[in-house]
Amino acid sequence: MSDARRISSRRRPSLAPWLFISPWILGFFFFTLGPMVFSLIMSLHDWPVVGERKFVGLQNYQTMLTQDPMFWKSLGVTVKFAAIFVPLNIALSFLLAVLLNVKVRGTALFRTAFYLPCVISGVALVMIWKWIYSKDYGLLNYALSLLGTEGPNWLGDPNWSILAIIIASLWGLGGTMLILLAGLQSIPKELYEAARVSGVPAWAQTLFITIPMLSPMLLFTFITSLISAFQQLTIALLLTEGGPLKSTYFFAMYIYDNAFKFHDMGYAAAMSWVMFLIILTLSLAVLKYSAAWVHYEGEVKGGGNG
């Protein structure tokens, strides 16, 4: 009897687990879900910062899709940036991770050095790049002049500015690199030993062992890079302010301007939702088609045995 009661009391739902996850739950409700719902409501209004709010239904969405060339232009800039930045970011991080995985003297030093830019505040980083890119006095163009070529006006030429932003953004690839490095180190050494004994060349080892074994990490970094590329704001805001000629006017920056320069919170909220839907769709698409190339250890595929 007493035993039975103990069991039943154990089965009663307890508060403790909820308390344990409450920091996350509360944070999610108050700082993520709450603002999101609020912004959805905002997006259906003509919502100036000061003054009267007016319900306008889907008019904000209609305006941006049919009457606002800057919407498409800024979206184009962002897509262009993402299309170049994401593959470059992953390829270079992978390359760097492979290099840093090699056991030589001073590995720890190199690992720290390459991660260091991630530790510096974004604003400080951008100020440094501003100096580097300066047309007449910058380090980069000085280096190019030593090679006998005249460097471009990096931040002043609409054809070069987006590249300048991509290069500066790649400076922060330490985070991606770290994830891939951790992934590399968890690949069992036996696989390589077996391959070496069977005389498999190094390039084939990379292609058939390293990349498949690393694919879950690659998928993760692919999605996070994609999201961060679409949300790119800091570097462009500080380095070029969207210029020259709006060639680096990112979607996120147009949202910012609509909210805080033009006081059109409703329109800005509607744009944020469009961006959210774009990122969501892309991420889901990547996840859906990832099954074809992502290999999870412990997951047995039907049929094939190697």
Added chain:
Amino acid sequence: MKTTRRALLSATLLALAIPSASFAQDKVLRFATWNTDPASIAINQAIATKFEEANPGVKVQIELYGDGFDDKLTAAMGAGDAPDLMYMWNFPAYKDALLPIDDLVARDAAEMNLDDIPAGLMNISKIDGKTYAMPIGFTTQVVFYNKDMFAAAGVAEPAAGWTWADLRAAAAKFRNAETKTYGFAVDAKPDPFDFEQFFWSNGTKYISDDGKTLEGYMNSPEAAEVLDMFADMIKTEEAVALNIGDDTPGSSLFKAGQIAMFQSAMWSKTGIDESGINYGVAPLPAFGDKPVHSVIGASGLSISKDAKDVELAWSFVKFFSTPEAVEMRTNDLPIRTSVADKLGLAADPITKPFFDMLAVSNRETNAFLKNPNWGQIQANLALAIEATMVDQGNAKAHLDEAVANSARFLN
């Protein structure tokens, strides 16, 4: 165990209570400005210190919003955390967040000696019969020129009644590629508020007076002519281009003797004085025989409608308009006639051109007062100006695009 914990708790509470008790003695007035240059910042700080001396227990906390003034002010207002006092010029956009001061002004009119302040300046913040700010200063636009550089190059100094053709002819004589010296500076990203004076002086304007038509104004032949002229000055190297991938301000180049002429306003004067160069001031050049019209930049000091202590905030505003404080504001022109007279500004050759410009600049109304969506239209215009300077021409096409992209803001 329990006692220790309680002791700890009360100690913590005590520690928290002590500083907050000492804070409570000071009343804090938050005052937001857009100042970025050290001279203007120092002037406001000096006035605030004077006010604190006269009002023990009050602390004026100056918040420098700088170039991000609008963004930060908007964010603060949106968060319900607006500063008590703020610089203000864009009254149509912010009036709902500002305190109308008509009753306070009427009450203290005698003490403030309002007859000493030109009515035109009191009107800058008047919308629908309500006043939202006390004027704090104003400026017209002029051309500063480096007398020593003119003498060394043997070029005649600018005189009243000069034209852009005269300025360009003079500017061409200063170009030296080796020392990176130019005659003039053209800003690819000028403040469109100031830039409209060139449209006015060439016989056009950004937008019709009813605020509903851009076609034939912003993209008129006269407008394109203005932009193309500045672009051509960059092309011929009569002028250095500012803000194309390099944000060195024109004032720095002028103070360093890298440009011989610099188009600016009163806010540059203190810095130029301090640099010690030998300079003169000329009125704005004319476009041929068309009448010149300068923009009049006047700003005010407003009180937030959410200010905690309105009387205290108002007493600061009043202090800001006393002759004593007005005289301290050497970075713009005094709002009080008595102060201008006392300092002899209308006769001084350095400040006389500012008053000459004021005398001829009363025909036009600023675009932001004509259309409630001016902020968005202006963004398109700014892009057209920048595009013309980068392209070194082709103004008509860029202005046409700006007009087309602004169509949705006209209703």
